[in-house]
Amino acid sequence: MPCRHHDIQVFDGLRCCLACGETIFDIVTNPTPELPRSRNTPYKYAHLNYSRGQEIRICVLFPGRTPDDVVVDLMHVNVRNHPSYEAISYSWATQDGDDSLSKTVDCHGGTILVTKTCEAALRRLRLPGRNRYLWVDAVCIDQTNVEERNHQVGFMGTIYANASQVVIYLGPGTPATDRLLNYLNGNETETDKRIIIHSVISDFLDHRWFDRVWVLQEIALAKLATMVVGEKTIHWTLETINKVLRLCTNREPPSALRWLPASQPERDFLSVLHKSRNCTSTDPRDKVFAVLGLANEDFQKSFPVNYSLTTEEVYTQLIIHLFYVERDLRFLAYASGQIEASQELRDIPSWVPQWDMKSGYDPLPAQFHADDLDALASTWCRLPLQSQPPETDLSKELLQGFLKDLPEDQQPLSSNAWLRSFDRWVDYSGKTCPTREKRTSNGVNPDIEGISLSITQINSPGFHSAIIQGEPNLHRWDEGVFGTSPSTRIPCLRVRAHLLDTIQKVVGFRSYNLIHHRGRNVPHVLERRRLCAPCSEHFVVTPICQHTPTIPHAISKEFDRDMKRVLGEGKTMFETKRSAGVARADVQVTDEIFALDGADVPFVLRQVGEHYVLVGECFLYRALRHALCTCCGCKLEAWPIVTQVIDIW
Structure with a gap:
């Protein structure tokens, strides 16, 4: 494995790595390239080579003084070759919510549009006398290329996990944040703690970075994390996080404090989604895509990032995928209360959790024991009276005739579908049912309801659950009138x-x-x-x-x-x-x-x-x-x- 030059020292003006003995020469590029730069000429990205699988761009941040323009270059590298770089974690929007691409970064004859926060981060992090090698999403990903975004966003977990460190940039500092970072660094006394709690910690945790869903995987997968606030820095470690948590006496800690650097991937992706539910993302699809890096590798491969899907399609396809992978209905608990809480009519089933709806709710503790679940899974129960199987010879004859007319490969249907289908079959076949006109208060014939439950059990004795999409017509006597999903796009459970x-x-x-x-x-x-x-x-x-x-x-x-x-x-x-x-x-x-x-x-x-x-x-x-x-x-x-x-x- 090649050396990553972690131990670099300066000898006689030359930078050498003590681990391998190699002399390190930065690529010193003229801040004023030979090609004329125009602020009206967008930088043209060269295509990444997807055949290599792990190719990314590294931003070469050139040195400069504070008032100088930010000048960068982009180089293609393969993560498998273990290039040395740092990754930046920041909030695209400013504290007042400005996420417009209003700033420019000069890059090899063209300009790249970035947000104010991104430009400020690059300006703060550049070194005075040498290049700095960074990965920053707004610059290293062609944001106008959907295919590239899909590839690189799905690969971000690997990018952050392989960075030498993750630099958290929170923006310019204040006397209050300086004092808080002094305390977190151990330079403030316990006497000052009370003042810090009331005057600083809330403003500090209200920073947009703590509310941003993308930071979860950026921090959890980091080998080393360093926070930069103005001119102050601090290592973001377990000790630091615990200090911040102890200061959260009057507020719920943000989700960013739930993960530690170098965390292991979570096996339960539903738990990841729930723990990150109160985070914010500009694109609601990112409530899923931004935390895929926290899932295990097999899950990431089986559910790739796809920005060509709508938000509703991402949420629905995720749950369908989880349903067929895990074969349980735990996801239903996370869809509680959505009918009344949703402020807009969405093209999404009621059983699919809408992850962009914030909720501090924890699912209820289990009420049914394993023995209860086993009994329910193997038992078909009926109430007395209306739910009894047909007893009369005529009812048995009707039931046998109906089952005889069914196709051999008929898939399981709902009991309501069987009820209506049997009722229509009686009309279609010209049969008579003496008690057919007898109805209960809800308009259902109890005898036909009992027959429909019998049909359900006979037709699908081992059925448990399935997701149905665009169910075809069932019978010649029931063309397109029941048993179908609300549309071919919205599946039913x-x-x-x-x-x-x-x-x-x-x-x-x-x-x-x-x-x-x-x-x-x-x-x-x-x-x-x-x-x-x-x-x-x-x-x-x-x-x-x-x-x-x-x-x-x-x-x-x-x-x-x-x-x-x-x-x-x-x-x-x-x-x-x-x-x-x-x-x-x-x-x-x-x-x-x-x-x-x-x-x-x-x-x-x-x-x-x-x-x-x-x-x-x-x-x-x-x-x-x-x-x-x-x-x-x-x-x-x-x-x-x-x-x-x-x-x-």
Whole structure:
């Protein structure tokens, strides 16, 4: 491996590397090149050689005095050859939000447009007597070439990981920032700490750099990081970050403080996206692309950067990719509360997290255990009465006739699709169904609903979940009327779902501090008296063997404990037919609560026509657990469940 010249010393005016003995000669280029420069002539980038895979441009920053123009040259290098360079981490926009390309950098007969911050960084970082070799995105990437941007942005993790150091430029300093950096460098006393907390730290952390999503991988992958603020510098290390964190007593630390230099790539990319969710990016697609360098190498290769996609397409394709790689529905937790929070109509499914919507919310703790998930994955449950399989000979005949008419390769459909399809098939085939006109309050024939659930189970016994895009027409009697996605561009999530409950009352926003005693806070539905057969015959208010009615008290304490664990700021409490629960989203009466196949928390869904939209995850008290006898505490009936296949748009 060639030497990278880390240990350079000056002997008799010559710069030599002590590691390999080689004399280092900078390419001293005349600051005034022979070719005439015109500020109206854009620099023409030479194409990078993608066949080499790891070719980048290095910015050669020529020396100069403070008032001199910034003059650079660009050279092509291959990262595999371990070139020596530093990478710059900075915010494109100034503190007042100016990100216009209003400054120029002179480069070999032409000019490159950059922002004020970029030009100021180059002006501050140039050395007085020799060239400095840097990688700075605004200069080293042809910003007008989409193909090149895709290639280089997807490669930025490697670029920062291979730099000798990352220089963080925060702009010109002030007496306040000078004092803070003195403290972080160990030059201020603890007596001054209190003053620093109130007068400096907030302004320091309000700098745009800390809010910028790109800095996360730039810092996490750096071998060494040095922060430059005005004339002050500091090594950005674990000790420095911990000092800053200790000063964050009255505010939430920015995401930039969650990663340390030389961090290992994260295996869970959803966790990366969530931890960076409150960062800002000018281009919302960068909420994904900017943190790809923090994922493992296999994931980066399987989901490349592509700026030809819209924001909605990037977010949707990412979740589809994660779905087929990980085969679980954990991503649904990060899409909670988007229906009401979104201020614009977007061409994106409700189950796809919109990463450009900032949120300080942490997903709820798991409510379903592994045994619960295994049972749900292998069981098709039906409520009594309307969900019973067809019992009459005529119903069996109708079911057999319908299944006979289906194509052999028919893919799994939603239960609602089967219900409507069977109803239309009866008309198409001229069959008669004696109880067809009998309807429930929601307009559904209970017998046909039972048949549709039977068809679902027969047609897709091992089905769990799938993402459907542009589903073709199903039957000759159902041409283009159901079972399709909202459009060929917007996919739907088809999943085996277990209906647990329906919301009947929205209590409103609640704090866990308000959950104190049973009389005012335990929902009336939980005070219902349920007795087993022996206790119903010999029930007394206070059991003879005990001093107090412990079972109702135990339920009350358990409810209080669970509410304190899940309630908090911005969450809504609700009551259902059987229980009560909490959701962060704005739930409504008649919203339904499902256990979705493979998800360890329940979800609130809202029915729209024959499909559903995702409202958000929730906590449902005692979900999937047996009802208890309020006298002796023995288990009574199991939690009633209806298993079906649903479409979530």
